[in-house]
Amino acid sequence: MANEQERAYFKRYKEDVETRGKPFHPWAMFHDTVMSLVVVSVIVALACVWYFTSGEEAGESGILGPRYTEEADPGTTSFIPRPDWYFFFLFYLLRIFKWPESVVLGTVGIPTIALILLFALPFMDRRRERRIVRRPVALVGALLVIASMGILTYKGATAEESLASENVELVDEWVQEQGLSEEGEQGATLFAQSGCQSCHTYLGSGSANLGAPDLSDIGASGQSAEELAAYVANPAEFGNQVMPAYASLGEENLMLLGTFLAESTGEGGGE
Amino acid sequence: MARTKSKRRRQLEQVVVYPLDWVEERSGFVGAIRYFLFRKVPHDTNWFHTLGSATLTAFIVQLVTGVILAFYYKPSPNEAYDSIQVITNDLTLGWLVRGMHRWGASVFIILLFLHMGRVFLFGAYKYPRELNWLLGVLILVLAMLEGFTGYLLPWDQTAYWATVVGINLNATAPFAGPFISDFLRGGQEIGANTLSIFYSMHMLLIPGGLIGLITLHIYLVIRLGVTSPPWSQDPAGGERTEVVTAKRGLVEPRPRGNGGPP
Numbered sequence: 001m002a003n004e005q006e007r008a009y010f011k012r013y014k015e016d017v018e019t020r021g022k023p024f025h026p027w028a029m030f031h032d033t034v035m036s037l038v039v040v041s042v043i044v045a046l047a048c049v050w051y052f053t054s055g056e057e058a059g060e061s062g063i064l065g066p067r068y069t070e071e072a073d074p075g076t077t078s079f080i081p082r083p084d085w086y087f088f089f090l091f092y093l094l095r096i097f098k099w100p101e102s103v104v105l106g107t108v109g110i111p112t113i114a115l116i117l118l119f120a121l122p123f124m125d126r127r128r129e130r131r132i133v134r135r136p137v138a139l140v141g142a143l144l145v146i147a148s149m150g151i152l153t154y155k156g157a158t159a160e161e162s163l164a165s166e167n168v169e170l171v172d173e174w175v176q177e178q179g180l181s182e183e184g185e186q187g188a189t190l191f192a193q194s195g196c197q198s199c200h201t202y203l204g205s206g207s208a209n210l211g212a213p214d215l216s217d218i219g220a221s222g223q224s225a226e227e228l229a230a231y232v233a234n235p236a237e238f239g240n241q242v243m244p245a246y247a248s249l250g251e252e253n254l255m256l257l258g259t260f261l262a263e264s265t266g267e268g269g270g271e
Numbered sequence: 272m273a274r275t276k277s278k279r280r281r282q283l284e285q286v287v288v289y290p291l292d293w294v295e296e297r298s299g300f301v302g303a304i305r306y307f308l309f310r311k312v313p314h315d316t317n318w319f320h321t322l323g324s325a326t327l328t329a330f331i332v333q334l335v336t337g338v339i340l341a342f343y344y345k346p347s348p349n350e351a352y353d354s355i356q357v358i359t360n361d362l363t364l365g366w367l368v369r370g371m372h373r374w375g376a377s378v379f380i381i382l383l384f385l386h387m388g389r390v391f392l393f394g395a396y397k398y399p400r401e402l403n404w405l406l407g408v409l410i411l412v413l414a415m416l417e418g419f420t421g422y423l424l425p426w427d428q429t430a431y432w433a434t435v436v437g438i439n440l441n442a443t444a445p446f447a448g449p450f451i452s453d454f455l456r457g458g459q460e461i462g463a464n465t466l467s468i469f470y471s472m473h474m475l476l477i478p479g480g481l482i483g484l485i486t487l488h489i490y491l492v493i494r495l496g497v498t499s500p501p502w503s504q505d506p507a508g509g510e511r512t513e514v515v516t517a518k519r520g521l522v523e524p525r526p527r528g529n530g531g532p533p
Contacts, residue, residue, distance in 0.1 A: 006398040013508030017496055021311030021507065028312050028320065035321035036328040043332055043378050047370025056360050058427070064374075067359050067366075071352040072431035074460065081436040082429065084422055086380045086415065094440075107443045118408045121391075122401035130394030130501035142391060210436060241442030241449065244435050 009128065075248050081198060081209065088156025089149050094210045095159075103211035103242065162206045167192035170205050177203060180263050187260025190253055194246070202264075210242055217266025229258030313499045313507035319393070320497055322386040329379040330485065336372040337474060344424070346470040348463050351426035376418055383411050395498040403491040410484050413477050420473040423466065434469075435461060 022028075046064065053062025058070045083091055090111065097106035125138060132139055171188045174180065180188060191197075197206030201214045208214070218228070233254050235243040246254070295301035343362060345354040358365040387407060390396055396404035423434040438461070442452035457464025499506030 009508050010399055012511070013496065016507035016509070017311045017313055020314055022314050022316075023309045024312050025308040028316055029308070031316075031318055031321045032324040035318070035325045039325045039328045039378065039382070040332060043329070043371050043375045044367070046374035046378070047367055050370050050374060051359075051366045068352070068355055068425050069427040069429045072348070072426045072428055074431070074462075076428070081432045083433045083437065084418055085377065086418060087437075104443050104445065107440045108445070108448070115408070115412070118411075119405060122396040122404050125394075125397070128397060130397065130498070132392055132394075132501065135394065138391070138394075142388075146388075210440070236442075241452065242436075242439045244432075244439065 005128065085153065085157060089152035091209075092152045092156035092159065095208055097211050106211065107242075159209075160207055162197040164193050164195065167197050167205055170203075174203060178264050178266070180260065183256055184260045184263040187256035187258070190249070190257055191260055194249065199243075212243070215261065216264060219262045219265040223262065225255065225258035225262040227258070228261045229254040232257055307493060310493065312497060315499045315503045315506065316497060317500060319389050319500065322382060322389050323492070326379065326382040326386050327485065327489075329375055329382050330481070332371060332375045333379060334478065336368045336375060337478070339368045340372055341474060346424070346466050348426060348466055351424065351466060355425045355427075376421065380414060380418065383414055387411065393498050393501055400491070400495055400498075403488060403495065406484055406488045406491070410481060410488065413481050413484065417473060417477045417481070420469045420477065423469045424473065426466065431461065434465070
């Protein structure tokens with residue numbers, strides 16, 4: 001419940017506004033109208049820049065990105081998972097946490113804590129002081145939140161995307177380093193082309209996203225090619241809810257991938 | 272001459288006043304609008320206080336452009352992508368409506384954060400405005416969900432795979448996670464069901480919730496009033512110190528504008 005002081009403040013507030021305030025219209029109305037016009041103008045300007053600098057072709061990007069990319073195709077797996085910018089902080093947060101131990105901290109834990117803190121703010125901060133310089137905890141907390149959100153959003157926005165065309169050129173190196181068989185090499189090519197490296201790193205290439213582990217020595221875990229192929233086909237069956245299912249690659253391709261992964265022991269069987 | 276003029280004038284006034292009186296007598300709406308427009312606000316409100324109404328403007332832009340887009344958009348996997356292309360490239364000003372909806376979403380989110388930052392900076396969430404802060408946080412959450420569900424609708428690769436990952440991330444939540452993600456997908460695979468569910472949430476469920484919450488939010492703003500800037504020399508509700516009392520006696524007309532130096 002509110003205490004006497006708080007009630008007295010609000011009573012004074014009402015009196016002050018009544019006796020010495022100014023009418024909403026036209027004073028505040030003027031400011032609000034100008035601001036609203038600015039908002040609509042900015043939106044129209046953004047729409048114009050977006051449209052007039054981009055082209056009709058899918059993926060033909062202008063200053064503010066393309067109008068649309070290729071039509072959705074569950075069959076193609078060479079994708080770069082990328083949310084809208086205001087989810088970048090969450091997206092980048094998942095680079096910090098690793099599957100399977102701590103990824104839930106990034107997906108659920110931290111957002112939930114942040115939300116609870118936001119909801120609880122007026123109940124934790126009960127002092128009546130409103131000047132920010134005399135609210136050190138609030139000031140430091142706000143600066144930390146702004147800084148971390150800003151950095152995470154910036155990092156998410158500028159995170160390097162792993163390109164299939166660049167990764168394919170690395171396959172020869174991988175063959176050398178890991179001593180891959182003929183089938184393993186085919187699997188490696190598939191691995192480079194299928195967008196695996198949008199989330200997984202391999203021998204220093206690719207980008208680590210969504211908590212996906214490095215796969216350079218996945219073969220050292222002792223899993224067979226068949227087991228690995230089954231995992232890739234449907235990770236959810238093995239309790240991995242984050243990784244999408246790749247059953248659409250087909251049995252044969254999955255086996256090649258499985259072979260490649262099983263041969264990737266990180267020990268270098270080759271020269 | 273004078274008589275005909277005043278008669279016409281009286282008739283004109285009747286035309287305007289009569290329907291207003293008629294509505295007022297039966298609803299009290301006119302009085303409510305008059306109260307809204309001419310209610311007093313603290314003399315030192317300034318440009319910072321426009322962030323809320325700016326956010327509302329961005330939301331209204333989203334409502335209007337969203338309704339127009341819904342005229343032409345077809346929420347099925349076979350047609351969605353084509354209808355987006357038709358809207359963007361063929362329909363008269365379709366690009367403008369879609370562009371405004373797409374970029375308006377970002378502007379809406381930015382303004383929500385700025386508005387929240389302003390309320391935090393001013394300490395305006397304190398008694399008696401705690402409840403309105405909670406409503407505001409709920410509005411922020413629903414706005415982010417609106418962004419998430421709307422992102423799938425163009426049905427292009429970016430949309431599809433971002434949603435695959437988004438739904439999978441939901442599934443990592445303990446207990447409820449797998450159920451939520453199955454519900455969002457409407458089955459095992461992302462397909463026609465997913466698109467229908469996202470479409471319905473994006474244009475019925477969440478906007479409905481947002482309109483309700485925003486109405487309550489604004490009602491509380493009107494009921495409780497806005498706070499003076501904390502740096503104001505003479506804030507509404509400030510302590511009755513001698514300095515303030517003396518100043519109030521001396522300063523005529525009433526101070527207005529930015530409330531003095533920071």
